[in-house]
Structure formats: C-alpha cells, structure tokens
Amino acid sequence: MTEKPKFHVITGTPAPDTPKEQAMKRVRSMPRPPTMISCHRCGGAEVIQTKIGMMYKDGKATGGTRQLLCALCFMRGERVVLVK
Numbered sequence: 681m682t683e684k685p686k687f688h689v690i691t692g693t694p695a696p697d698t699p700k701e702q703a704m705k706r707v708r709s710m711p712r713p714p715t716m717i718s719c720h721r722c723g724g725a726e727v728i729q730t731k732i733g734m735m736y737k738d739g740k741a742t743g744g745t746r747q748l749l750c751a752l753c754f755m756r757g758e759r760v761v762l763v764k
C-alpha cells in the first residue's frame with residue numbers, strides 16, 4: 681500500500697491582505713465620485729423624472745417610484761429608463 685501524499689497548510693500571507701487587496705479596499709471605501717447621467721442609447725444628458733404609482737393623499741400627490749427617463753429618447757417615442 682502506497683502512502684498518500686500529505687497536504688500541508690502553508691502559513692503564508694493570507695490572500696486578502698496583499699498590497700493590491702489593501703489598495704482595492706481603500707478604493708472601495710472611498711465615496712464614489714459623481715458621474716454624469718447619460719443615456720446609454722443616444723448619449724443624451726437631458727432627463728425627465730417620472731413617478732410611478734403615486735398616491736393622492738390630503739390633496740397632495742406623494743410616494744411613488746421615481747424613475748429617470750432620457751428626454752431625447754422620450755421625444756422620439758422611446759422610453760429609456762436611466763435610473764430606477
């Protein structure tokens with residue numbers, strides 16, 4: 681009967697502690713810079729804000745799900761949602 685190869689646990693540098701990973705952690709913890717919202721279809725930066733499912737309460741329209749649509753695509757009859 682042949683002896684099975686033994687596996688050793690190598691105590692080296694843990695993977696998530698490499699300088700690269702530390703840099704990635706630093707990048708991830710930083711606040712994201714503001715980015716211009718632009719249409720992925722036409723590249724336009726003009727948006728229309730819409731709300732779906734608003735409630736009429738005490739004489740005011742409240743709630744609803746906000747969506748940003750591309751104004752240029754909307755003019756052409758296309759409904760392109762930019763931000764849900």
Ligand SMILES: [Zn+2]
Pocket residue numbers: 719720721722723724750751752753754760
């Ligand atoms: Zn567009």
